[in-house]
Amino acid sequence: MPSQEENEQLLETLSREGVLINVSVRYWRAAKKLTPEDLGLDQQAIASDLISLGHKKLLKKDALRPFSLIESRAHALIEANTFPFLGGLGHFLPNAKLEEVTARLDGLEQEFTEARDTFVSNYADVREEALREWGNVAASLEGDPERLLGTIHASFPRRDQVYDRFRFSTYLFQVVAPQQLSLELVTAGDQLAVSQARERAAARAAERIRAGAEGFITDCVASLRQQTAQLCDEMLKSMQSGTSGVHQRTLNRLVRFIDQFKSMNFTGDRQMEEQLDQVRREFLSRSAEEYRDDAFARERLQSGLQDLAKTATDLAHQDSRDLVGQFGKMGQRRFHLAA
Template structure:
């Protein structure tokens, strides 16, 4: 019965999105120095007093473009997905997939251009960095030659530096197994093996059930918490503003409701209905109209406060009702093909 329940939940997840894994890899331009690199005897160096650690081979700004692309990539993926089963990937709901892949393609193009520029200027960059290291090493007395040799060996050859850069995105379709197969037991030894496999399969099924439950409920909770935080922030912004509400604040609310709908793969109908009602009743006016109508402004702040309270209350719940409905999606699918 647990296996069927797992299949139902996993089947529903399969139909609602894919797993995405994005990697931004580039040469970090760092070298971890050891006591020997400075001509020091390791036995005479106390880790409590001296920590050499990673040192930059080249200036930070030489790799700033890659650091920016990496941070933008991670932020983009995180804003369009949920962590799946302990972080094996990011679950991207179908409505977010097209926009996400398009924007990742754009970032990949930026990364490629930055890589070409870096590779083209790598040789003079390395030469300039070595000149700075040689000057700095003069203050290390007899250990200068050893340090310079270590630094020189830490720079990749010019012909291989391009291999240190890669921007990769992989999409995976989650698949639900039809059933767990156990080998036919022959003799007592095979019977024992079969029994071990059965116990392992049952344990794996129980853990999968718990993991799927946590993933779905956690995803619902995160959207509810984000709603509560947004409404709290907007109320604080309005309260601190001398001119009432700004149009960008209303646009922010509209954009969030669109985002919520595209991320709401588990169909949290209760909160989505409240958000859509808020959009219909309170986001049809412009900021200027609100500023010129004190009654309408009161309705807006009251609506925001009600939405905030409801979101907080829902976020503090366990979302079991959403989980139960979500599992029925897979049940209906299996029933329709039976």
């Protein structure tokens, strides 16, 4: 188990090699939880196995589809280019991916802003159309249709309130263990007790973060190696199931993965990176058409992918403490060079 000093080095190196990123996409969900009373019905008279109340959409799905798509793309972007930090506490974004990811998030934020402005400008018409449709629905239900319509109408925010229901935000944080917690807004009489409690809390939090640094780095190394093995398996299945054997998009996928691996490899996993570089040199200089015309070359490609998958799987299950130790020393070397 690493000493406290070694954990400190790992954490300091992490803070230089990347940042924690969080993306928040908020928009009005246009949903209302209906109760029997909203329909003017008696709770006891509702056959729950036949009638479902709960959350109901106030608008058609298409009205908010642009926002759900942008939200999905933003989350997919983060998932594809970060590592989960300390059990999902945050997402660690390596420096090599910082410019690309933030630029793409800026683009998504611009799309979100344009979609929001369009929605707000059309909000009055959208609301009126929805209320007309709800009027038709209410007329076909038992109970009190006017009461239901009143509930639905009250669930729509005013136009001047809609704008604030939409927000796209990106937050970047530095990885650092807390030293102490602020005592602002604490009365003087309570400061001693609160100070001691907060110091203990800060110390425990700092220790958990430092101790978790080794596990996080180990998980990052294993994750990239496992992704390598998985990609090889998927490529082999694609080649075996396809009628023409090798497709260019399959080869291009491996090229993109190697580039992605290099930019995500903040831990300095040279062993896996060298294996990928060798595969690039030996197998990715040919086109798919050349492979289709050369049975021997196809066999070599399949054999190479099988070997890479096995190597990546073996490495993923190996003890990576040496690599973790080298990562901590890497931060020290860079510090001395900068000095």
